[in-house]
Amino acid sequence: xxxxxxxxxxxxxxxxxxxxxxxxxxxxxxxxxxxxxxxxxxxxxxxxxxxxxxxxxxxxxxxxxxxxxxxxxxxxxxxxxxxxxxxxxxxxxxxxxxxxxxxxxxxxxxxxxxxxxx
Numbered sequence: 001x002x003x004x005x006x007x008x009x010x011x012x013x014x015x016x017x018x019x020x021x022x023x024x025x026x027x028x029x030x031x032x033x034x035x036x037x038x039x040x041x042x043x044x045x046x047x048x049x050x051x052x053x054x055x056x057x058x059x060x061x062x063x064x065x066x067x068x069x070x071x072x073x074x075x076x077x078x079x080x081x082x083x084x085x086x087x088x089x090x091x092x093x094x095x096x097x098x099x100x101x102x103x104x105x106x107x108x109x110x111x112x113x114x115x116x117x118x
Contacts, residue, residue, distance in 0.1 A: 003068065003069070004067070004069040004071065004079060004083050004086070005067070005068055006083065006086055006087055006090065007064065007065070007066050007067075008064060008065045008091070008094060009063060010063060010064065011063065012094070012097050013062050014043070014044070014045075016097050017060050017061065017062060017065070020093045020094060021065070022038065022047075023093055024047070024058065024089065024090065024093055025049070032051065033051055034050065034054070035049065035051060036048065036049045043062070044060055044061040045059075045060040046059050047060065049069075052072070053073075053074055054069060054070070054071055054075060055069070056069030056070060067086065067090070069082075069086075
């Protein structure tokens, strides 16, 4: 299964980042029929999302977003398109969220390389 990894740094702080993540989750539910669950934490939140053929999580921290997703076989053929749409949506939301906005960093990394770092 193809994996998507998207990382965005920002300087918005946790409260503003939370609002952006919740907006992203609402949009994903409406636009892509995703089921999203927000798990709030003291220093970061996790938005878990799922639907047929897709599962993943968006980790929201005071200074970054990390999105990991697994695509099923059928959606795997569209992984570049899906990744581009997610990046555009996150970047747009971050740009609206504050003057500092997003800082692109390591937009995608192979799953094996990411697993070695953990």
